[in-house]
Amino acid sequence: MYKYKNFNQKIIICISLFISIVLCINYFINPFNIFKQRLLPETLVKADAKVQERVTKPIGFKIDKRKINAIFLGSSRVDLCIDKNDYKSLTGKEAENLAIGAVLPHEIIELTELARKIHPEIKEIFIGLDFESLHVMSSINDNRAAITKNKKLEISELSTALLSVKAIGTSFWTIFKNTVSSYQRTYYSSGVKRIFVNKDIVQEFKNTMNEYNIKYSAFRLDENELINLLSYLKLLQSKGIKIKIFVMPTHITLQKLRYDYNLTEKYNYIQELVLKDFDIYDFNYPNQYTKEKISPDMQYFFDGSHATHNLSKLIITDLLSEKPTLARKITKYNVNRMNNLLEKELKNCGDCDVI
Amino acid sequence: MLFNSIEFIFIFLPITVFVYFWLNKNKLVKIATGWLVVASLAFYSYWKIDYLPIILFSMIFNYSIGYTLSNDVNLKINRKLLLSVGITGNILLLGYYKYFDFLIANINHIFKTDFNYMHIMLPLAISFFTFQQIAYLVDSYEYKTKEYDFLTYALFVTFFPQLIAGPIVHHKEMIPQFNNLRNRFINQKNISIGFFLFAIGLFKKVILADNFSPVVKALFDSSQSLTCFMAWIASISYTFQLYFDFSGYCDMALGVGYLFNIVLPQNFNSPYKADSIQDFWRRWHITLSGFLRDYIYIPLGGNRNDNLKTYRNLFLTFLIGGIWHGANWTFIIWGIMHGIAICIHKFWKIFNIKINKFIAIFATFLFVNCTLVYFRALSVSRANDILKSMIGLNGFSHIVINKFRFCFDGVTVKLSFFLLIPSIIIIFFMQNSIEWAKKFKPNWIFGTVTFILIIVSVLNINKISEFLYFQF
Numbered sequence: 039m040y041k042y043k044n045f046n047q048k049i050i051i052c053i054s055l056f057i058s059i060v061l062c063i064n065y066f067i068n069p070f071n072i073f074k075q076r077l078l079p080e081t082l083v084k085a086d087a088k089v090q091e092r093v094t095k096p097i098g099f100k101i102d103k104r105k106i107n108a109i110f111l112g113s114s115r116v117d118l119c120i121d122k123n124d125y126k127s128l129t130g131k132e133a134e135n136l137a138i139g140a141v142l143p144h145e146i147i148e149l150t151e152l153a154r155k156i157h158p159e160i161k162e163i164f165i166g167l168d169f170e171s172l173h174v175m176s177s178i179n180d181n182r183a184a185i186t187k188n189k190k191l192e193i194s195e196l197s198t199a200l201l202s203v204k205a206i207g208t209s210f211w212t213i214f215k216n217t218v219s220s221y222q223r224t225y226y227s228s229g230v231k232r233i234f235v236n237k238d239i240v241q242e243f244k245n246t247m248n249e250y251n252i253k254y255s256a257f258r259l260d261e262n263e264l265i266n267l268l269s270y271l272k273l274l275q276s277k278g279i280k281i282k283i284f285v286m287p288t289h290i291t292l293q294k295l296r297y298d299y300n301l302t303e304k305y306n307y308i309q310e311l312v313l314k315d316f317d318i319y320d321f322n323y324p325n326q327y328t329k330e331k332i333s334p335d336m337q338y339f340f341d342g343s344h345a346t347h348n349l350s351k352l353i354i355t356d357l358l359s360e361k362p363t364l365a366r367k368i369t370k371y372n373v374n375r376m377n378n379l380l381e382k383e384l385k386n387c388g389d390c391d392v393i
Numbered sequence: 394m395l396f397n398s399i400e401f402i403f404i405f406l407p408i409t410v411f412v413y414f415w416l417n418k419n420k421l422v423k424i425a426t427g428w429l430v431v432a433s434l435a436f437y438s439y440w441k442i443d444y445l446p447i448i449l450f451s452m453i454f455n456y457s458i459g460y461t462l463s464n465d466v467n468l469k470i471n472r473k474l475l476l477s478v479g480i481t482g483n484i485l486l487l488g489y490y491k492y493f494d495f496l497i498a499n500i501n502h503i504f505k506t507d508f509n510y511m512h513i514m515l516p517l518a519i520s521f522f523t524f525q526q527i528a529y530l531v532d533s534y535e536y537k538t539k540e541y542d543f544l545t546y547a548l549f550v551t552f553f554p555q556l557i558a559g560p561i562v563h564h565k566e567m568i569p570q571f572n573n574l575r576n577r578f579i580n581q582k583n584i585s586i587g588f589f590l591f592a593i594g595l596f597k598k599v600i601l602a603d604n605f606s607p608v609v610k611a612l613f614d615s616s617q618s619l620t621c622f623m624a625w626i627a628s629i630s631y632t633f634q635l636y637f638d639f640s641g642y643c644d645m646a647l648g649v650g651y652l653f654n655i656v657l658p659q660n661f662n663s664p665y666k667a668d669s670i671q672d673f674w675r676r677w678h679i680t681l682s683g684f685l686r687d688y689i690y691i692p693l694g695g696n697r698n699d700n701l702k703t704y705r706n707l708f709l710t711f712l713i714g715g716i717w718h719g720a721n722w723t724f725i726i727w728g729i730m731h732g733i734a735i736c737i738h739k740f741w742k743i744f745n746i747k748i749n750k751f752i753a754i755f756a757t758f759l760f761v762n763c764t765l766v767y768f769r770a771l772s773v774s775r776a777n778d779i780l781k782s783m784i785g786l787n788g789f790s791h792i793v794i795n796k797f798r799f800c801f802d803g804v805t806v807k808l809s810f811f812l813l814i815p816s817i818i819i820i821f822f823m824q825n826s827i828e829w830a831k832k833f834k835p836n837w838i839f840g841t842v843t844f845i846l847i848i849v850s851v852l853n854i855n856k857i858s859e860f861l862y863f864q865f
Contacts, residue, residue, distance in 0.1 A: 039581050039582065041835045042581035042582045042584070042585045042835045043581040044835065045581075045585050045835035045836075045839075045840055046581055046584050046585055046588065048840060049585075049588055049840060049843055049844060052844050053844065053847055053848065056848055057403070057851070060852075252614075252615065
C-alpha cells in the first residue's frame with residue numbers, strides 16, 4: 039500500500055506543480071497574450087481560443103487602463119482587419135477592437151453592455167454588420183457559451199488564467215504551426231508592412247468558397263436577432279452615443295458567389311431594416327482592393343472573407359468622415375440606386391477573374 | 394457539470410473527495426453519506442437548477458413505493474397494483490419529458506392536425522435514473538430491498554460518477570458498497586487505479602472523440618452532397634467518436650468511483666472487436682443490455698418458449714432499447730435493425746457454421762457502423778442519404794490527401810491521419826482500459842503515462858463539448 043501512496047503523491051504533486059506554473063505564467067506574465075488574443079503583438083497569430091475570446095476580450099478590456107473613446111464590434115472580418123492604433127493615429131483618442139469570430143447579434147448587445155459597464159466613457163461604437171452572421175445555422179450555436187452560460191467567468195482575471203490553462207495546449211501547437219514557413223500568413227506590424235509569401239493562399243480562397251457555398255445555399259435570415267440589435271443601438275443613440283454601421287469588404291469571389299446564389303433580395307431586406315434608423319458605410323462592392331488578384335503575395339485579403347490590416351486605416355478614415363471616399367454611404371434615399379449599381383457591377387464584372 | 398472541465402477536475406472533485414473522507418475519518422458516517430448526496434445533486438444541478446425538483450420528486454416517489462412494497466406496510470392496497478403504479482409513474486414521467494413532443498409530431502403528421510408542441514425541456518439523465526429506479530421497484534416487490542434507508546437510497550440514485558450517463562447501476566451492486574464501512578477509508582490502490590482510469594477516459598474524450606466531432610458534424614450536416622468516400626468517412630468517424638466519447642465517459646466514471654472505493658460495473662469491453670451481434674451487445678453498453686435482459690426480455694418470456702416467441706421477445710427488447718435512446722424515428726429504426734440482426738444471428742446459430750474470426754469481426758463492425766448512421770442522423774431521410782452515398786449512389790469523388798489529412802469537397806474540415814490511424818490501433822489492436830487497469834502497477838511507466846494523459850488532456854480542454862450520451 040505504501041507504493042500506491044507514493045505513486046499517488048507523486049502524481050498529484052507533478053500535476054499540481056505543472057498546472058500551477060502554467061497558471062502563474064499566464065496570470066502574471068501572460069506570454070500567450072490570452073488577454074489580447076495575439077501570441078506575438080505584431081502578428082495575427084492567435085491562440086486557438088474561439089470560445090475563450092468571448093471571455094478574454096472583455097477581461098482584457100477590463101484590465102485596460104486607457105480611457106476608451108470608441109469600440110469596434112463585429113465578426114472576424116472586423117477582428118482581423120481593424121487596428122485600434124489607426125483610430126488613435128487619426129483622432130488622438132483610444133479605441134478597442136472587441137470583434138469576435140462568428141459573432142451573433144445578441145452577442146454584440148452583450149459585449150456592448152459589458153464594454154459600457156467597464157468603460158462608461160465610450161462615446162462611439164462602430165459595428166461591422168456581417169450579413170452572413172444573421173444566417174440561422176445550428177452550427178453557429180456550438181461552443182458559444184463562455185459568456186452567456188458561465189456568467190461567473192464574465193470579467194474575472196482568475197477565471198481567465200484558468201481558461202488559459204485550457205488554451206495553452208493549442209497555443210503551443212499554433213506557435214509551432216506558425217513558425218513553419220509554409221503556414222506563415224501576411225501580417226501587419228504597426229508602422230511596418232511585412233508580407234510573407236503564402237503558398238497556400240489559393241487553397242484558402244477555395245476553402246472560403248466551399249464554406250460559403252454551404253452557407254449561401256441554405257441561407258435563412260434570423261430577423262428577430264437583427265431587429266433586437268437595431269432597437270438596442272437606437273436606444274444607445276438616444277443616449278448620445280454615436281453609432282456607425284458598416285459592412286466590411288469581402289473579396290470579389292465572395293461577392294459574386296452571393297450574387298450567384300440570388301441573395302440580393304434578402305440582403306436588400308436586411309438593408310431596409312437597418313436603414314430605418316442608420317446609414318450604412320458599405321465597403322463590400324467591387325473596387326481596386328476587393329478585386330485584388332489571388333496570388334501568393336496578396337496585400338489586402340487572407341482569404342475570401344477576411345481583409346488584412348492594410349485596409350484598416352482606409353476603413354477607419356471613412357468611418358470617421360461624413361463623406362467617405364472608399365465606402366459607399368447608403369441611406370434610405372439612395373439605397374435603390376446603390377443596389378442597382380452593385381447588381382450591374384457584379385453582373386458585368388469583366389475583370390473579376392481573379393483566380 | 395462535465396467530467397472534462399477544469400471546474401470538475403480541480404475544484405469539485407478534490408473538494409468532494411477530501412470532505413467525504415475527512416467526515417468518515419471523524420466517524421461522521423451518515424453526514425459523509427449526506428455530503429456525497431448533496432455534492433451529487435450539486436453536480437447534477439450545475440448544468441441547470443430547474444432539473445433538480447424532478448430528480449428529487451422521482452427519488453421520493455420511488456422510495457416511498459419501494460419501502461411500502463418491501464416492508465409489508467399494512468395497507469389495504471394490492472402489492473401488484475402498487476408496483477404497477479410505481480412503474481407506470483416512472484414511465485409516464487419519462488414519456489412526458491422525453492416523448493411528448495415526438496408523439497405530437499406524429500399525430501400531426503398522421504392525422505394532419507396542428508397541435509402545438511410543448512417544447513418540454515428534457516431533464517438530464519432521466520432515462521438513466523428512471524431505469525435504475527424501476528429495477529429497484531421490481532426488486533422491492535420481491536422483498537430484496539428491505540434494509541435500505543432513504544439516505545442510502547438517495548446516494549444510490551444520485552451518485553455523481555454514474556448519474557448523468559451511466560453505467561446503469563443496480564441497487565444490489567451499489568448499496569452494499571455504500572454500506573461497507575471498509576470503503577469509508579482512503580484506499581491508496583483504488584486512488585491510483587482511479588487516477589489511471591480517469592486519465593485514459595479524459596484522453597479518449599478530449600483528444601480523440603472531440604477531434605472527430607467537427608468532421609462528423611460537417612459531413613453529417615452535408616448529408617445530401619456526400620460522395621461515397623466522404624459518406625464512409627462520416628460514418629466511420631462517428632462510429633469512432635461515439636466509442637471514444639462513451640467509453641471515455643465510462644472510464645472517467647469508473648475512475649471517479651474508484652476514488653470513493655466504489656466499483657462501478659464495466660460498461661464497455663472493446664465492442665468493435667465483437668465477432669457477432671450477440672457478442673457486440675455483451676460488450677457495448679453492458680449495463681443497458683443487462684437491464685433490458687433482466688427487466689424486459691426475461692419477463693416477456695426470454696427463450697423459455699418456442700422459437701417464434703423468443704424471436705418476438707428479442708425483437709421487442711431491442712425495439713424498446715431503440716426507443717429508450719431517443720424520441721426520433723432514427724433511434725427506433727436503429728433498434729429494429731439490431732433486433733432483426735440478433736434474431737438472424739440466433740437463427741444462424743442453429744446451423745453451427747463457423748466463420749473466420751476476422752471476417753466475423755469485420756462483418757459485425759460493418760453492420761454496427763452502418764446502423765450508427767441512423768443513430769447520428771437528425772432524420773431518417775438524412776440517414777438514408779448517407780447510406781445511399783455509402784453504396785455509391787451519389788457518385789465517387791477522388792480521394793484528396795493533403796499533408797497527412799483527408800480533404801473533402803465542399804467541406805472545410807479535414808480528417809488527420811494522426812487521428813484516424815491511432816484510433817484504429819486503439820480500437821482494434823490494443824487492450825481496453827479495464828484490461829490495462831487490471832495490470833496496473835504503481836511504477837514509473839504507469840505514472841508517466843497517467844501524468845502525460847492528464848496533462849495533454851487538460852491543456853486541450855479548450856472548448857465546451859458535451860458527452861453524446863448526455864442527450865439520453
